[in-house]
Amino acid sequence: MAKYNPQKIEKKWQKKWYDGSLFKAQNPSARSGQDSSKKEKFYILDEFPYPSGDGLHIGHCRPYIGLDIIARKRRMQGQNVLFPMGWDAFGLPTENYAIKKGVHPSIVTKKNTDNFRKQMKNLGLSFDWSREVNTTDPKYYKWTQWIFIKLFENGLAYKDKLAINWCPSCKIGLANEEVVAGNCERCGTKVEKREKEQWLIKITKYADRLINDLATVDYQQRIKDQQINWIGRSEGSEIDFSIVNSNEKIKVFTTRPDTLFGCTFLVLAPDHEILKKIKNKIKNWQEVEKYINQAKNKSDLERQENQKDKTGIELESIKAINPANKERLPIFVADYVMVNYGTGAIMAVPAHDQRDLEFAKKYNQKIIEVIDNKKMLLNSGEFNGMESEKGKIAITELVGGKKSVNYKLRDWVFSRQHYWGEPIPMINCTACGWQTVPEKELPVELPKVQKYQPTDTGESPLSAIEKWVNVKCPTCKGPAKRETDTMPNWAGSNWYYLAYLAADKQGNSKFEIRNSKLLSYWMPVDWYNGGMEHTTLHLLYSRFIFKFLWDIGAIPKKIGNEPYKKRTSHGIILAEGGVKMSKSKGNVINPDDVVKNYGGDALRVYEMFMGPFEQMIPWDSKGIVGARRFLEKIYNLALKFQIPNSKSQINPKLEIQNLLNKTIKKVGDDIELMKFNTAISSLMILVNGFYEKPQDITKENVKNLLILLSPFAPHLAEELWEKLGSKGLCSQQKWLKYNERLINQEKVVFMIQVNGKVRDKIEVNAGLDQSQIEGIAQKGLRITPWINGKQIKKIIFVPNKLINIVI
C-alpha cells in the first residue's frame, strides 16, 4: 500500500488550485453576464503582515489557517468569497536592513514578499492572489496620500510644534501608542521628550462616534472594552476658581463636582500656562521655578516610579476661592497633575480621592468629608442630605460651572523622519503657507537617495535632496519646499481592505478608491480577524479613517460608517514552556521545517487542534505528531475504497449514519464559532467510529468525511477524493447538510439519580415518558438499596436524559 506522502500530494494540489485561479472572488460586473444565480457575497479578512526578512512566523499561520477554514467552508456553501492577502511593507526593519547592506528597500521588500507568498502557498491557504496589494507600490500609496490631502482639506490634519516622544536610537518621533512603559516599542530604548513640528490628525474629533458606533458592530466584547477604555471618555464639570486680588481664574475639570465643598486646595500641573501670568504675585517664585524645571526633566518612567511619593510646592502669598463656600484655598504645583488632560489643574478633595489624600497628608492640608456612607452630601451647606449624584448637577449650577467631557485619546502624531514611508503630499510656500500637492500630481513618489539613514538633526533623509525638495508653489508658482517627513506605518493599513476590492494584478494602474459599484457590493467586511495588539492602534485608526471617508462622500452612504461588521482576535503561539518565541532565545519554530517534516496539512490540523483559537497557547513539538497520525489514519482508511468493485450500499448502517450526521452538524457549527479544536476532535471521533465498524461503512461515508475534512486538510482531502474516483475537486463540492431525524438516536442512555447522584444507567428507547421511566427505574436492582424504606419527596424528569429521585 502506498504511503501518505504530503510533500508530493501538497505540491500537486497547490499547483492545480493556484494555476486554476480556484479562489478568485467574482466582482459584480464580471458576474452579471454569466452568473444568474446571485451568490451571496462574503468578505473575510485577516490583517496583512509586515513582510519581514525572517519570513512567516508560526504564529502568523494560526489566524490564516483559521480564516482559511471559514473561507473554504463558505465557498463550499455556495458563497462568493473574497479572502485576500497583501503586504504592509513600509517600515523600519526593511529600512534598517537597507542602511546596513546598502540595498534599496524596494528590492528587500520584493525578496521578502516573494518568500511570504511562497510560504503561504505551502500551507494551501485559499487567498485570491489576483488581488494582492502592497502598500509600498506607488499606485497604492497614491491613495494613502490622497486620503491625507482630504484630511487636510477638511481641517483634520494640522501642523503643530509639540513635545513628542523621541527615540534617540531609531531617531524617530513616536506616537503615544508606540511608547511602551516609557520605552520605544520597537527597540526598547528609553524615550526622550523633544520639541518638533509634526503633522497631527484630529482623531479626537471622532472620539464619541468611535465609542458609540461600537454598539452597531459585532466585535468580541474584550475588543470593545479595550477600545472604550483607550478612548477614555469621562464626563464631568468645568469649574472656575477665582484668585484673591487677581483677575485670573483657575479652571479645573472634575468628574466629582458634588464634592466641591470638600475641596481644600488646588493643584496645577508644572507647565500650566497661568503660572507665567501670576508669577509676580508668587513670593517663592524662584523655588517654584526650580521645581518646575526638575519636573520637566523627569521622564514618564521616573514619574511612574515615583507614584507613591508625591512631590509639590505651595505658591506662597497667593490663594484661590472655593466658589461653593468662599473658603480661601492654598494653591500647589505638583507633577502628579498632567498638563495635557482636562484643564491641567485640579480641585483636590482629599476626603474622597486617594491621590489628593496622600498629598494632603504630606503637606498638612485640611481633609473635609462631604459624602456619608449612604452617598448623601454633608458639610455642604444647603445641599446637606441630597444624593451625591443629584449634587453633581446642583453644585455645578450653583457655581456657574458647565458640563464638560474629557478623553484620554490624543490626536494622532502622523510625521516620521524616515525614508521608507509614504511622502506626505504637502508643499510649504513662504507666501501661501501649506498647500496640498494637486490630486493629478499624485503619487508623490519616493525619490532615489544615496543614504537611507535619518540625519542627526532629526530631519528625514529626503531633506537632503534639494532637487526634490524645492518646487513651485501650486498656488502662486513662487519658490516652495516639499514636506520631507513621511507617514507612519499605520497609514497604509488604514484603508487596505478597500484596496482589495479593485486590485487586479494586471490592471492595478486603474485602481480607484471611490468605485461605488465595488464598494456597494463588497463592503462592509463581513468578518475581520487580527491580533489583540492592534485593538487600540490599527483597528481604531482604520475605523476612524473609514468614518472620515464616509463623511466626505467617498463611501456610499448606504454602506454605513463602520468598515468591519464583525471582529475576532486570535491568541498568539508561545514557545514550548509558555515563554514568548524570540530569535535571541533560539526557541523560534519555523513553519518551513514543520511543513518539510510533517506536511502543510498536519501543520494546519495541529494549529487548529492545539486549543481555543482566541487563547494564547504554547507550541508542543509532540502535538504535531498526533495531527500527522490522524491524517495517515484517514489516508489508510480511504485507500480501502479504491477497489473498483466496492459498491455503495443502499442501506448504510444506522449507527454510522447517526454518527456522521452528528459530525456534520458539529463541524459546521464549530467552524462558525471558531471552535476549530472541537471540530477536529469530532472528526477524530468519526474516523475512530469508521475504524471500529469497517464492515458498516460505505464509500459514500468516506467521501462525506473528505468533504468535512477538506477545509482543515485540503490537500489530503483533494488527493483521496481523486483516488476514490470522484468527479471534480473536493474543495468545490457542496458542503454537507445534516438530517435532524438521523441525529436523534433510537436508543438513549438514561441516567437514574438519587438525590442528584448517578446510581444507575439504563438503555431505553427514545421518547419514553416519565411514568414509563419511573417504572423501569424503581425496579432496578441498583436503585432499590438507595430508596428502600425512604420517603420519595419529589421526582425530577428530563426527557431522554435523566430521572432524579429525591428522598
Place this chain on the structure above:
RNA sequence: GCCCAGGUGGUGGAAUGGUAUACACGAAGGACUUAAAAUCCUUUGAGCUUUUGUUCAUGCGGGUUCGACUCCCGCCCUGGGCACCA
C-alpha cells in the same frame, strides 16, 4: 489602583445547569519483529475494595438548586490591557 480573560488529570484541553475529565499528547504493559522504528491492542484523576462497588476531586470559602466546572457573594493566584487621567 482600574478594565478584561482565565485557574479542570502527568501535559494541551472538552463539557455553559443534567454521566466531570471528550479528543489528543505522554507514560506503562502486551502483540508483530533477529532487533529497532512504525503500526495495532490494553491500562491510565486519586483513595478504599478480590469483584460488585464506593468515597473524594474542576484555585479557596460560603450560597442558590433535586442537581453546580457552569449561576450568585467574598477571597487567592496567573495572564493581557490601561494607569498619578482628576
